Amino acid sequence: MAGQTGNQDIARRYAAAFFSLAQEQGQLDKVSADLKIVRSLLDESGDFSHFVTNNTLRRADQIVSVVAIAKHLKLSELTEKFLGVVAEKRRLLALGAIIAAVQDMISDFKGEVVAHVTAAQALDQAQMDEIAASLKKVLGKDVQVQLHVDADIMGGLIVRVGSRLIDSSVRTKLDRLHRTLKNNSDLSDKAKMREVA
Numbered sequence: 001m002a003g004q005t006g007n008q009d010i011a012r013r014y015a016a017a018f019f020s021l022a023q024e025q026g027q028l029d030k031v032s033a034d035l036k037i038v039r040s041l042l043d044e045s046g047d048f049s050h051f052v053t054n055n056t057l058r059r060a061d062q063i064v065s066v067v068a069i070a071k072h073l074k075l076s077e078l079t080e081k082f083l084g085v086v087a088e089k090r091r092l093l094a095l096g097a098i099i100a101a102v103q104d105m106i107s108d109f110k111g112e113v114v115a116h117v118t119a120a121q122a123l124d125q126a127q128m129d130e131i132a133a134s135l136k137k138v139l140g141k142d143v144q145v146q147l148h149v150d151a152d153i154m155g156g157l158i159v160r161v162g163s164r165l166i167d168s169s170v171r172t173k174l175d176r177l178h179r180t181l182k183n184n185s186d187l188s189d190k191a192k193m194r195e196v197a
Helices: 002-024 028-044 045-051 059-072 077-088 092-110 125-139 171-195
Strands: 112-117 143-149 156-161 164-167
Touching: 002 077, 002 092, 002 112, 028 045, 028 092, 028 143, 045 059, 045 092, 059 077, 077 092, 092 112, 092 143, 112 125, 125 143, 125 156, 143 171
Parallel strands: 112 143
Antiparallel strands: 112 156, 156 164
């Protein structure tokens, strides 16, 4: 838990510095678009995810690789430099948390609400827009959807907005069903014991 808190602190520090630079240079929209691309890559590419979490790679190799990836993705020069600094400081492990923190700061600045949506597979832009529109009706504010892919939830969605959580994932429904069946089984076992007694 302490490690996770440390990672969050690191992510917030890096995110605040990057957000300030992007704001000063009038590049918040470009940076936001860049980070969506990197987030998608983290979620969808096992190779990239492994590269980011592999701390056995030499620092110089990580820097060269991350800059090459940024160029290949046609990210802005500011984002490219920032990713290079993150690699140089050996903070790529916190990249997902840094991206989430920057996106939250950008949304806050624009007066938007951030919805962290977890799906079992990638959603297309029309589906993301539909989720944003539905949440806007409920919240009365523009909603920025940040998608995270987690095949373990099996289906459905988990939506987190601030402290609110809506969990309609198949995994959670199965867990509830399992608990209900187990409780019913325990109750019927107790009833049988009473009959015998």
